[in-house]
Amino acid sequence: MQLFFEQLTNGLAVGGIYALIALGYTMVYGVLKLINFAHGDLFTIGAYLGLTLLVSMGLTSHLGPLAGILVLTIMVMGLVAVIGALLERVAYRPLRTSPRLSAVVSALGASIFFQNAIMLIYGARFRVYPHDILPVTSITLFGVQIPVMRILLFTASIVMMAGLYFFVQRTRTGTAIRAAAIDQGAAKLMGIDVNRVIMYVFLIGPALGGAAGMMVGLYYGQINFTMGWVYGLKAFTAAILGGIGNIPGAMLGGLLLGVIEALGATYISLAWKDAISFLVLILILIFRPTGILGERVADKV
Amino acid sequence: MKPATLLNVCIVAVLLIAPIWLNAYWVEVLNSIGIYAILALSLNVILGYAGLFHMGHAAFFAIGAYTTAILNTQMGIPVLWLMPVSGLFAGLFALLVARPIIHLRGDYLLIVTIGIVEIVRIALVNNVFGLTGGANGIFGISRPVLFGYVIRTSHDFYYLIFAFAAVTVLLFRRLENSRFGRALQYIREDDVAAEGSGINTAHYKLVAFILGAFWAGMVGTIFASKMTIISPQSFTFWESVIMFTIVILGGSGSIRGVLLGAFLIIGLPEIFREFADTRMLVFGAAMVLMMIFRPRGLLPPSPRTYTLNLPPQSRQAGP
Numbered sequence: 001m002q003l004f005f006e007q008l009t010n011g012l013a014v015g016g017i018y019a020l021i022a023l024g025y026t027m028v029y030g031v032l033k034l035i036n037f038a039h040g041d042l043f044t045i046g047a048y049l050g051l052t053l054l055v056s057m058g059l060t061s062h063l064g065p066l067a068g069i070l071v072l073t074i075m076v077m078g079l080v081a082v083i084g085a086l087l088e089r090v091a092y093r094p095l096r097t098s099p100r101l102s103a104v105v106s107a108l109g110a111s112i113f114f115q116n117a118i119m120l121i122y123g124a125r126f127r128v129y130p131h132d133i134l135p136v137t138s139i140t141l142f143g144v145q146i147p148v149m150r151i152l153l154f155t156a157s158i159v160m161m162a163g164l165y166f167f168v169q170r171t172r173t174g175t176a177i178r179a180a181a182i183d184q185g186a187a188k189l190m191g192i193d194v195n196r197v198i199m200y201v202f203l204i205g206p207a208l209g210g211a212a213g214m215m216v217g218l219y220y221g222q223i224n225f226t227m228g229w230v231y232g233l234k235a236f237t238a239a240i241l242g243g244i245g246n247i248p249g250a251m252l253g254g255l256l257l258g259v260i261e262a263l264g265a266t267y268i269s270l271a272w273k274d275a276i277s278f279l280v281l282i283l284i285l286i287f288r289p290t291g292i293l294g295e296r297v298a299d300k301v
Numbered sequence: 302m303k304p305a306t307l308l309n310v311c312i313v314a315v316l317l318i319a320p321i322w323l324n325a326y327w328v329e330v331l332n333s334i335g336i337y338a339i340l341a342l343s344l345n346v347i348l349g350y351a352g353l354f355h356m357g358h359a360a361f362f363a364i365g366a367y368t369t370a371i372l373n374t375q376m377g378i379p380v381l382w383l384m385p386v387s388g389l390f391a392g393l394f395a396l397l398v399a400r401p402i403i404h405l406r407g408d409y410l411l412i413v414t415i416g417i418v419e420i421v422r423i424a425l426v427n428n429v430f431g432l433t434g435g436a437n438g439i440f441g442i443s444r445p446v447l448f449g450y451v452i453r454t455s456h457d458f459y460y461l462i463f464a465f466a467a468v469t470v471l472l473f474r475r476l477e478n479s480r481f482g483r484a485l486q487y488i489r490e491d492d493v494a495a496e497g498s499g500i501n502t503a504h505y506k507l508v509a510f511i512l513g514a515f516w517a518g519m520v521g522t523i524f525a526s527k528m529t530i531i532s533p534q535s536f537t538f539w540e541s542v543i544m545f546t547i548v549i550l551g552g553s554g555s556i557r558g559v560l561l562g563a564f565l566i567i568g569l570p571e572i573f574r575e576f577a578d579t580r581m582l583v584f585g586a587a588m589v590l591m592m593i594f595r596p597r598g599l600l601p602p603s604p605r606t607y608t609l610n611l612p613p614q615s616r617q618a619g620p
Binding site (some may be wrong): 035089090094102103104105106108109110112114116117141229236269275281282286 | 591596
């Protein structure tokens with residue numbers, strides 16, 4: 001039972017990270033019907049920028065660990081958001097009216113570009129986050145030891161998701177995003193600047209992805225230039241699991257996939273951990289392509 | 302002789318005699334261009350003709366290579382005999398995995414096929430059924446023997462690979478203009494209209510998958526016997542991406558385009574070896590630019606034309 005709860009909390013912490021990345025996929029898919037293959041690499045960029053800023057600016061020693069990480073997260077989110085918006089401007093906007101395959105190939109090209117740019121700048125080896133930033137202690141809740149790090153990560157992802165949910169549901173811009181996702185043409189007729197909405201989506205999604213990248217760096221302690229691909233694919237699985245295009249779905253799917261993977265790795269087989277997620281993906285697409293919270297669409301999937 | 306035919310003859314002649322002046326290194330480069338060209342041609346049946354976004358072709362290639370490796374090292378069956386067997390296994394695998402996903406649309410299919418290629422790779426690494434040798438792979442695969450002659454050097458393999466490539470081009474050319482090929486292209490253009498015209502789209506898509514996989518499996522045999530050692534590293538998702546890119550950048554649905562794509566994507570990075578670090582960066586940027594400025598590829602298929610053979614009288618009778 002100890003092991004079960006151990007893995008459950010681990011799954012929730014990792015699941016929160018998946019959920020944050022999945023939100024970027026699902027929002028872009030909702031508005032553009034495009035799988036942004038470069039999203040995983042924006043996540044990696046977040047991890048590397050976080051490392052650079054952490055080491056070079058020494059924020060945590062000036063401001064204390066928690067405030068320092070907070071400031072750092074905001075800076076990383078801002079920078080990655082700008083890269084995301086640039087990506088949209090350069091690689092996706094010219095292809096808005098072309099066949100979908102063109103945009104997919106362009107996204108793959110952008111992904112290869114980012115991955116190699118990171119490799120050229122930071123080198124191909126694993127880079128290590130300083131491990132003495134956050135306290136490495138555990139607290140005991142109901143007889144289960146939970147590392148503080150996991151609680152922090154989980155809380156941070158929940159806070160960001162709640163913020164996003166509030167933004168999308170309650171603000172004017174959020175309403176415009178939802179309108180553009182339902183019907184771009186009608187949204188245009190109602191006076192919504194769809195290009196601007198798409199830009200917002202490409203600011204918010206990468207910002208969350210960049211934050212997730214930093215969280216992975218803090219949680220696992222090491223980052224690599226290819227990691228975006230595995231995390232991206234898993235986050236995409238999470239987005240499909242919850243119902244692609246559906247924001248609460250991405251959150252639920254992320255947490256669920258994190259838990260499934262952690263428990264699967266423990267009780268089934270560690271070596272097959274990645275295969276379990278991909279199997280979940282395939283089974284979902286075969287049996288319920290709309291995901292858990294997705295609505296039935298007339299268009300055949 | 303038409304200019305196009307003349308060009309083809311010249312290219313074939315150059316390819317036939319080129320290895321005489323080239324050292325083993327450059328012949329190896331040409332060999333890998335040849336292998337990727339055949340793989341891309343087989344993917345072209347699925348992606349180019351039928352328009353199915355399939356990014357897991359490395360899985361079929363892997364099944365073929367591993368079938369050859371296992372049967373050759375454990376039972377000692379000569380490599381060339383295993384070519385059709387490997388093709389059959391790859392085709393059977395395609396039948397099993399493609400059957401439930403064939404109805405998926407566009408990018409959903411893309412994601413599922415990526416999932417499949419990753420699951421196959423993880424299965425190979427985890428030494429599934431105790432046959433695949435785990436992360437180290439299988440070594441000691443024997444060389445192909447043709448009429449008592451052992452194909453061993455790079456130059457020998459060059460002729461084997463390019464002969465197979467030539468056969469592939471000729472057969473797929475026939476396929477492109479056959480009833481089957483035309484049906485696939487109709488499905489690509491509009492699958493509802495194709496269904497309406499009495500084409501069993503699910504069946505045709507499935508057959509396209511099996512045929513592409515069969516061919517990739519046969520290439521797997523050549524690859525295994527050329528390397529004599531294979532490991533899961535050779536069949537990652539990125540191999541699939543390379544094949545996919547060759548087809549898309551060359552011109553999907555066009556045999557000439559796919560061949561050109563293979564030469565550019567496999568050959569150019571070798572020529573620019575000094576810039577080894579930045580070549581993938583440029584490659585990624587080139588993919589984006591190509592899609593913006595030339596979305597149908599470098600050599601897109603020429604539109605189908607039919608000549609009307611009306612008797613002279615009826616032509617005069619027309620308006």
